[in-house]
Amino acid sequence: MIAGPVPLDGLDAVPWADLAHAYGAAADVPAILRALARPGPDPEREERLDELDSAIYHQGGAVYSAGAAALPFLLELAAAPGLPLRAAIVELLGQFAALPNDMREPWSSDEHARSCRAALIAGHDLLVALLDDTDLAVRAAVADLLWEYARWSPRAQDAARALADRDAVEPDLALRVSLRLAG
Numbered sequence: 001m002i003a004g005p006v007p008l009d010g011l012d013a014v015p016w017a018d019l020a021h022a023y024g025a026a027a028d029v030p031a032i033l034r035a036l037a038r039p040g041p042d043p044e045r046e047e048r049l050d051e052l053d054s055a056i057y058h059q060g061g062a063v064y065s066a067g068a069a070a071l072p073f074l075l076e077l078a079a080a081p082g083l084p085l086r087a088a089i090v091e092l093l094g095q096f097a098a099l100p101n102d103m104r105e106p107w108s109s110d111e112h113a114r115s116c117r118a119a120l121i122a123g124h125d126l127l128v129a130l131l132d133d134t135d136l137a138v139r140a141a142v143a144d145l146l147w148e149y150a151r152w153s154p155r156a157q158d159a160a161r162a163l164a165d166r167d168a169v170e171p172d173l174a175l176r177v178s179l180r181l182a183g
Helices: 029-037 045-056 065-078 086-097 110-122 124-132 136-149 156-169 173-182
Strands: none
Touching: 029 045, 029 065, 045 065, 045 086, 065 086, 065 110, 065 124, 086 110, 086 136, 110 124, 124 136, 124 156, 136 156, 136 173, 156 173
16 A cells, blocks of 8 residues: 555646646646545545546547646556556556547547557556556556557557566466457
């Protein structure tokens, strides 16, 4: 368990009120991220993550400027050992990794999708490191994310190699099968 909240360095430097999510200005995003960063029990934590999910990754693929700004902080939360809901946070990140190459829905933005992908590429090393996490659910979620990421990332070969390396040492049979079939 972590001793204190995840620092979320730089959170206040982001002009959240100037960014948008599905429900308008993203001024509420820092409070949600801070709530997710607090260790210990929180009966509303899952609801807060669902709220963030709906706001920054809306209705299966509409993304907004707040999404790309939130991704580095979500990566930081995913990497914080002992923080609750880390696997669910990685699953949210995985939704961004699975964004279609050609965003055709009228409410989606290619520019924001590209910014989200750039944030994931910047977090490549952290994502690969999560393949060695002690939490099986985190390892499984990041494996799914990396297979999606490997479809479009300029670091696709690195991701595929990391997944193959994990397969060689993964103790969980179901995850090993998933590592082999997903690719």
